[in-house]
Amino acid sequence: MQTAESLATLSERGRVVPELNDPIVRELFIKRYRLLYEIHEQEVHVLAVLHGAREFKP
Numbered sequence: 831m832q833t834a835e836s837l838a839t840l841s842e843r844g845r846v847v848p849e850l851n852d853p854i855v856r857e858l859f860i861k862r863y864r865l866l867y868e869i870h871e872q873e874v875h876v877l878a879v880l881h882g883a884r885e886f887k888p
Contacts, residue, residue, distance in 0.1 A: 833858055833860045833865075834858070834860065834865060837858075837867065837874045838874070841856075841869045841874050842869065843858065844856035844857050844858040844865075844867065847866060847886075849886055849887075850888055854868050854869055854870075855867070855868050855877070856868075856869065859882065862881060862882045862883070863879055863881060863882060864878075864879070864880045864882050864886070865878075865879050866878045866879075866880070866886075
């Protein structure tokens with residue numbers, strides 16, 4: 831949970847999602863989960879929390 835909370839101050843911490851190649855949509859890995867989020871000015875919007883074994887199809 832601390833990793834997700836750190837997005838409030840380090841929103842560009844995650845890498846760009848390779849399947850989307852859009853600099854606004856980023857991801858962080860938290861243990862076995864993949865957190866996808868968008869950066870909008872001063873806000874971070876969580877798009878999905880996926881199990882790492884699950885295939886992501888945009």
